[in-house]
Amino acid sequence: MMLTVPRGKEKIASLLLTLAAFSTVLILMIIIGYVIFRGINHISLDFLLDRPRKMGSEGGIFPVIVGTLYYAILTISIATPIGVGAAIYLQEYTRGNTLTKIIRFGTEILAGIPSIIFGLFGYAFFVVLLEEYTKGWSLVSGSLTATCMILPTIIRTSEEALKTVPSSFREASLSLGANRWQTIYKVVLPTAIPGILTGIILGIGRAIGETAALLLTLGGTLLSPESAFDGARTLSMHLYMVALETGNMDVAFATAVVLIILIFIINFIANFVINKIVAHQRR
Amino acid sequence: MKVKLSAQNLNLHYGSFQALKEINIDIKEKEITAFIGPSGCGKSTFLRSLNRMNDLIKGVTIDGNVLIDNQDIYSSKIDVVELRKKVGMVFQSPNPFPMSIYDNVAYGPRVHGNKNKRKLNEIVEKSLKQAALWDEVKDNLNKSALSLSGGQQQRLCIARVLAVEPEVLLMDEPTSALDPISTLRVEELVQKLKKDYTIVIVTHNMQQAARVSDVTAFFLTGEIIEYDITENIFTKPKDQRTEDYITGRFG
Amino acid sequence: MKVKLSAQNLNLHYGSFQALKEINIDIKEKEITAFIGPSGCGKSTFLRSLNRMNDLIKGVTIDGNVLIDNQDIYSSKIDVVELRKKVGMVFQSPNPFPMSIYDNVAYGPRVHGNKNKRKLNEIVEKSLKQAALWDEVKDNLNKSALSLSGGQQQRLCIARVLAVEPEVLLMDEPTSALDPISTLRVEELVQKLKKDYTIVIVTHNMQQAARVSDVTAFFLTGEIIEYDITENIFTKPKDQRTEDYITGRFG
Amino acid sequence: MKKKSELIVKIILFFTSIIAVSTIVLITFFIFKTGLPVIQKYGLWNFLLGSTWNPTKEIYGILPMVIGTFYVTFLALVIGIPFGISTAVYLAEMSSEQASKIIRPAIELLAGIPSVIYGLVGMVVLNDIMRNIERNLLGNILPKEYQWGYSVLSGGIILAIMILPTIINISEDALRSVPRKYKEGALALGATHLQTITKVIIPAAKSGIVSAVVLAMGRALGETMALIMVIGNMPAIPKHGLLSIFAPISSLTGVIALEMGYAGPNHRAALFAVGIVLLFFIASLNIFAMFFIRRGGEKV
Amino acid sequence: AGCGEKEEMADDKQEGLSGRLKLAGSTSVQPLAEELAMRFMELNPNVKIEIAGGGSGAGIESVAGNGVADIGMASRELKEEEKTNNQDIRAIVIAKDGLAVIVHPDNEVSELSTKQVKDIFTGEITNWKDVGGKDAGITVINREEGSGTRGAFQELVLGKEGNYTTKAAIQNSTGAVKEAVKADPNSIGYISMGSLSEDVVGVVIDGANPTTEAVKDGKYPISRPFNFIIKVEAQGLTKAFIDWVLENEGQSMVSEQGFISL
Numbered sequence A: 001m002m003l004t005v006p007r008g009k010e011k012i013a014s015l016l017l018t019l020a021a022f023s024t025v026l027i028l029m030i031i032i033g034y035v036i037f038r039g040i041n042h043i044s045l046d047f048l049l050d051r052p053r054k055m056g057s058e059g060g061i062f063p064v065i066v067g068t069l070y071y072a073i074l075t076i077s078i079a080t081p082i083g084v085g086a087a088i089y090l091q092e093y094t095r096g097n098t099l100t101k102i103i104r105f106g107t108e109i110l111a112g113i114p115s116i117i118f119g120l121f122g123y124a125f126f127v128v129l130l131e132e133y134t135k136g137w138s139l140v141s142g143s144l145t146a147t148c149m150i151l152p153t154i155i156r157t158s159e160e161a162l163k164t165v166p167s168s169f170r171e172a173s174l175s176l177g178a179n180r181w182q183t184i185y186k187v188v189l190p191t192a193i194p195g196i197l198t199g200i201i202l203g204i205g206r207a208i209g210e211t212a213a214l215l216l217t218l219g220g221t222l223l224s225p226e227s228a229f230d231g232a233r234t235l236s237m238h239l240y241m242v243a244l245e246t247g248n249m250d251v252a253f254a255t256a257v258v259l260i261i262l263i264f265i266i267n268f269i270a271n272f273v274i275n276k277i278v279a280h281q282r283r
Numbered sequence B, C: 001m002k003v004k005l006s007a008q009n010l011n012l013h014y015g016s017f018q019a020l021k022e023i024n025i026d027i028k029e030k031e032i033t034a035f036i037g038p039s040g041c042g043k044s045t046f047l048r049s050l051n052r053m054n055d056l057i058k059g060v061t062i063d064g065n066v067l068i069d070n071q072d073i074y075s076s077k078i079d080v081v082e083l084r085k086k087v088g089m090v091f092q093s094p095n096p097f098p099m100s101i102y103d104n105v106a107y108g109p110r111v112h113g114n115k116n117k118r119k120l121n122e123i124v125e126k127s128l129k130q131a132a133l134w135d136e137v138k139d140n141l142n143k144s145a146l147s148l149s150g151g152q153q154q155r156l157c158i159a160r161v162l163a164v165e166p167e168v169l170l171m172d173e174p175t176s177a178l179d180p181i182s183t184l185r186v187e188e189l190v191q192k193l194k195k196d197y198t199i200v201i202v203t204h205n206m207q208q209a210a211r212v213s214d215v216t217a218f219f220l221t222g223e224i225i226e227y228d229i230t231e232n233i234f235t236k237p238k239d240q241r242t243e244d245y246i247t248g249r250f251g
Numbered sequence D: 001m002k003k004k005s006e007l008i009v010k011i012i013l014f015f016t017s018i019i020a021v022s023t024i025v026l027i028t029f030f031i032f033k034t035g036l037p038v039i040q041k042y043g044l045w046n047f048l049l050g051s052t053w054n055p056t057k058e059i060y061g062i063l064p065m066v067i068g069t070f071y072v073t074f075l076a077l078v079i080g081i082p083f084g085i086s087t088a089v090y091l092a093e094m095s096s097e098q099a100s101k102i103i104r105p106a107i108e109l110l111a112g113i114p115s116v117i118y119g120l121v122g123m124v125v126l127n128d129i130m131r132n133i134e135r136n137l138l139g140n141i142l143p144k145e146y147q148w149g150y151s152v153l154s155g156g157i158i159l160a161i162m163i164l165p166t167i168i169n170i171s172e173d174a175l176r177s178v179p180r181k182y183k184e185g186a187l188a189l190g191a192t193h194l195q196t197i198t199k200v201i202i203p204a205a206k207s208g209i210v211s212a213v214v215l216a217m218g219r220a221l222g223e224t225m226a227l228i229m230v231i232g233n234m235p236a237i238p239k240h241g242l243l244s245i246f247a248p249i250s251s252l253t254g255v256i257a258l259e260m261g262y263a264g265p266n267h268r269a270a271l272f273a274v275g276i277v278l279l280f281f282i283a284s285l286n287i288f289a290m291f292f293i294r295r296g297g298e299k300v
Numbered sequence E: 001a002g003c004g005e006k007e008e009m010a011d012d013k014q015e016g017l018s019g020r021l022k023l024a025g026s027t028s029v030q031p032l033a034e035e036l037a038m039r040f041m042e043l044n045p046n047v048k049i050e051i052a053g054g055g056s057g058a059g060i061e062s063v064a065g066n067g068v069a070d071i072g073m074a075s076r077e078l079k080e081e082e083k084t085n086n087q088d089i090r091a092i093v094i095a096k097d098g099l100a101v102i103v104h105p106d107n108e109v110s111e112l113s114t115k116q117v118k119d120i121f122t123g124e125i126t127n128w129k130d131v132g133g134k135d136a137g138i139t140v141i142n143r144e145e146g147s148g149t150r151g152a153f154q155e156l157v158l159g160k161e162g163n164y165t166t167k168a169a170i171q172n173s174t175g176a177v178k179e180a181v182k183a184d185p186n187s188i189g190y191i192s193m194g195s196l197s198e199d200v201v202g203v204v205i206d207g208a209n210p211t212t213e214a215v216k217d218g219k220y221p222i223s224r225p226f227n228f229i230i231k232v233e234a235q236g237l238t239k240a241f242i243d244w245v246l247e248n249e250g251q252s253m254v255s256e257q258g259f260i261s262l
């Protein structure tokens, strides 16, 4: 949408802005393209289904995929109820009193804390102090740590989603004699669900991409986890360890490809579901 | 006729701003009462204080009484949920829920514990008929309510309220978002409903007030300036300000 | 008097919705022309097509001609920036920039390359005086414009336009966001400006049109129904619809 | 009965909502509990301003890491801000629908790429390029230890890419939320598009843009994995003036992530103390941001 | 692959063992421990062994302090502070890992003495010509502070008092050291022998090639212990597992994995 005929300085400026904007696309293509170019050849069914050998420099990554999925599902099933619950409380039950201000402030601060600090905390609290319950380095410890990390993301996006539900829906429901929870459960949440799902997906993405905090809490075993109290290793961790401990870049890049594909798949499914829901509501 | 609703010395503040000043009014059963007045004069605010919808807004303080069937609705003994069941409300712009037509109408009965499928079907049909929408939607009850036209949506909202079987119907500019034809249909509907319900309607449109209501209250900056049978208000207003307003000299 | 602006068979679509239909009108120099009509009839749309402000909106298509001093403003030879310099605009709600009073008024001259401090001071003073705001703000030129009252803000916006020395002044409901006293001041101002500018003013308020304008155009659903000197429109309208509208029978 | 279940729901929701805050308290508590004794024993200034980090000999001076962290963050901002804001302006003001359809998902994906992947690509591709530049182009003027690819500059570039989405998204929001009437006002006065952007829209969006930068800075300060993989982790203070952008450095986050595992008890406590310092920087930044941004907002 | 021969060993003497073991610690020991554990679990289906990383320090701490693990893995000796603070733990060597000193394949120097290596890494020797090479500055590549490998190299080569040269480039992993040496013809670094590959050259030290045999024979001087850390009084499954590791089958798996058996 060009508003005015660009002339002289205008032309140069708009050219520069355009270049800047498209360079983000270029950077993305270089990064993803390079990773795929380096990694794709190493991927085979064997690689996906075999167990790693020699610190992962040989063999496959099956237990790592299992570990990643286990970890992602566990994390999200802990973080979702808490995050969405908190968002509901903040949006629907409070009227911006001091307490909400404190909670919001806390959430803000939490969002800014670097993941390595979460790692230190997760190690000291979940791994060491609560060892009796979490069994030390384990999926539980890692997922709880990750939950703390992604909570702000889920709370914030869910809050935004709840905010966009027109207050006329709430008023209509209440004026029909529904109580507050009925109103939330039957009208507000279903309307907000696409936004909330987006938040959850962002959360999963962040959880899967995390490495630093997990190095200190998840254990990093190369065996497949059999319960939530076993240790595990995620693709991100594996990629880091293989690249740095063994120097086998083929495996590292192949793992990176799998990681990227996994993130794509999750996003794709999520968008599909969200679109379905939205379409259903508008039909 | 019996007095259904009555406000006594009602004052309402939003924070420090006084939106209603010493409102006194008796609203009679099975009559249509219209509230008119320039924008911001407190019509909606007053309407919303009749079913405690203002409870939702931060910083609202109220003194004085609102009685329904001689019971103070602001007393702590009142169950707000029951009150709102009894005093239904239709809003300025149609606000059907983003679900099917059927579910919209069944919403009220369901939250009040009615789970019987047959019974619900009956209620939905009856309410949609009352709201003069049945014929237009009966083959598409599972369609999303959002796919209806504005006028249909507003009638759906009316059906939705009727399904709860309220005694009083509060309508806040129910036609202001509608085209003239839809407006007409809603006005007809209101007239029809009058025999079963006590109706209070807020409108910006003086012609509308004149057409549909039995009594009219004229609001100005939070006060009721004049309250009389509609004909009197429009033909021989007692207060100069009322006259100025209805002749379009300000507002 | 000379024709300053003229529209010929102007049609405008928002996407597939036709907002203006075959508009033909000649606006004369140094007269005040008022556009009236019910909400959504296309008054703003037409006004904005006179300085190509509709270019900002996606999906707008236009055919027909708009001439200013007999030049087609939609021709590709026209420099939109120059056009807008010549055709100033004042908006419905006051929109001063979030900067000082001085900078607001100096904004236009500055973007047009005037950097001379002395000269700018003169322009600012003159414009504020023309807009009847100088006395109220002369000691506080560095105060944020947002700290002014609504009426002052609107006059500031007028001063801001005057500083660019346009030939035509388009005003889209310039007083609708103002209180009665501010409204009066702006109306006086418009009358005063008439001797130097060609003014087009959109208003919802028929009294206002009657008070300030020389000629009035009545719009309805995208068409100009009637266009005549103001007195005629308000005392002996030729079209039934005009009469209905000005007597408040609809809208 | 209905009332009662309502109350229970409310109580449950209330508890979920205070978990985030409690986490902050717990984090602070645990990090301070382990780390504070080290700072007390060693002395705050010795700890903060000591230029030697040698845990084997129980020498804990974190100045090199503090400098490294801020250096690389600074570089990232210098590279990222112009790019980010330009992109935001383009998207908010000039982009056609089709262009947005390409650029926006790209930004989203950039934000979604895990930091280890940035690290990996940085380590393999970027550092290779840097090494070539350092050896072949600048071989004569660069000191030997600045010639092996791992450098502040690599870290700065990688970080800049990683913070781009933050800068772009928040600035774009800010630019878009500038009321349309300002833009119309300016255009109606005959300002060109560029003048409207630079003189009205950007100033009006200032506080949003500042908050974008501050948030991006927070993200950069806290980044761990990508940095470990590209900056060389050398706990030394860079010298040689401008040439020091080729210096290998180490970061506060990196030292924790790398050394936690191997550390004996005293060393580990020292790493928690590094955590305290990091937490302090981040918290000050956030609080500054909240304060500044709110003030900025009021002024407009 | 690798599990074809499990049938024949199935009813070994360990039969009847059951329970859970948790190992944690050094990431260098971890892969070996995982292979050992996998095998042990095949032999004893009722035993479950979980292995977590965390690093040598964390491994020791996890046994000594908080009891997170039954067996800690460490690629270094216990530090004095760790010994004095925790009288109730002991270290058991289960394997050795030789450290190879590596240079670029183009480097003329292929043999060094321990003393020369020490002087290079402390910064006393800075030019290849002083150790028989061409006239070029030496790029020393060191591991990061706190690395188990670096700690071992310090003890084995530099001694307690020796200080690494501050001019050294730091790499934070075996892989990265290899990459760095590959990239610079004048560089020198050290890595675990198990990670040697063709693209770098392991220098002959004191006349001995960096091979497992040489380490075993005691000819090659630079090797570090892989330790299991346990409570002094550890019994039952912990003991059974360690005993098995120290016996024939365990030790042959150690060799299989490229480490040096006892």
Ligand SMILES: Nc1ncnc2c1ncn2[C@@H]1O[C@H](COP(=O)(O)OP(=O)(O)OP(=O)(O)O)[C@@H](O)[C@H]1O
Binding pocket: B014, B017, B019, B037, B038, B039, B040, B041, B042, B043, B044, B045, B046, B057, B204
């Ligand atoms: N939530 C609120 N907080 C503060 N003031 C409010 C709030 N809602 C309304 N007001 C103020 O109370 C006054 C009465 O508002 P109300 O909505 O009742 O007017 P109204 O007569 O319904 O106007 P309209 O015809 O425009 O709907 C107005 O001045 C309005 O600004």
Ligand SMILES: Nc1ncnc2c1ncn2[C@@H]1O[C@H](COP(=O)(O)OP(=O)(O)OP(=O)(O)O)[C@@H](O)[C@H]1O
Binding pocket: C014, C017, C019, C037, C038, C039, C040, C041, C042, C043, C044, C045, C046, C057, C204
């Ligand atoms: N950006 C737009 N996109 C699509 N339709 C539009 C747009 N702007 C206006 N319209 C439609 O064009 C018609 C004319 O709008 P316009 O704003 O010109 O009316 P108006 O006479 O100024 O009304 P009002 O008195 O309410 O300001 C309306 O039906 C409106 O809905």
Ligand SMILES: [Mg+2]
Binding pocket: B043, B044, B045, B172
């Ligand atoms: Mg209202």
Ligand SMILES: [Mg+2]
Binding pocket: C043, C044, C045
């Ligand atoms: Mg308009």
Ligand SMILES: O=P([O-])([O-])[O-]
Binding pocket: D262, E025, E026, E027, E028, E029, E055, E056, E057, E074, E075, E076, E147, E148, E149
């Ligand atoms: O994992 P490390 O063996 O280097 O302690």
